[in-house]
Amino acid sequence: MYRVNEIFYSLQGEGYYTGTPAVFLRFSGCNRRCEFCDTDFAAYTEMDADAIVAAVSAWPARHLVVTGGEPTLQLDDVLVRALKGAGFYIQVETNGSMPVPTGVDWVTCSPKQAPWAVDRIDELKVVYEGQDVEALADLLPAPRLFLQPCSGLNTAEVAAYILAHPRWRLSLQTHKLIDIR
Numbered sequence: 001m002y003r004v005n006e007i008f009y010s011l012q013g014e015g016y017y018t019g020t021p022a023v024f025l026r027f028s029g030c031n032r033r034c035e036f037c038d039t040d041f042a043a044y045t046e047m048d049a050d051a052i053v054a055a056v057s058a059w060p061a062r063h064l065v066v067t068g069g070e071p072t073l074q075l076d077d078v079l080v081r082a083l084k085g086a087g088f089y090i091q092v093e094t095n096g097s098m099p100v101p102t103g104v105d106w107v108t109c110s111p112k113q114a115p116w117a118v119d120r121i122d123e124l125k126v127v128y129e130g131q132d133v134e135a136l137a138d139l140l141p142a143p144r145l146f147l148q149p150c151s152g153l154n155t156a157e158v159a160a161y162i163l164a165h166p167r168w169r170l171s172l173q174t175h176k177l178i179d180i181r
Ligand code: SF4
Pocket: 030, 031, 032, 033, 034, 036, 037, 038, 039, 068, 069, 070, 095, 112
């Protein structure tokens, strides 16, 4: 059984797939305790793989964003196979603390706290708070680097940083800008 916090349909708001219609599968639980965490992932319903596949198949899109909490605490080969069998493209949003199951199509790493154990990254997405993001990008190599303002408060600072460090791209929380989930 998997502990599922919520399943909903929306547009991916952030990073490389911004604007993509996607089903969101949020798992309950996390292995970090970030002070700034704004995700309520404590509540859960227990579901097996068949029930999850049935639930996420209720919408027309076949892009699935698996998030949390920390999704790699629960996402396993059994569920990945079931989701792939139903035709889903699987994007995982991880804090970088765990390896990612084989078969996942896209790994978005939003690193929070060391140590890191993620074994592959397609995009690194960092909330910028003035930290040394170059060192982070060297520690967690990724072909695409996104920098995101902190709750929209330092957008000008992030834009200036990217202009001076052009290997980064801007990521905004566009779902909040247009007031959707
Ligand atoms: S890693 Fe993410 S989900 Fe987990 S506590 Fe930190 S911000 Fe929240």
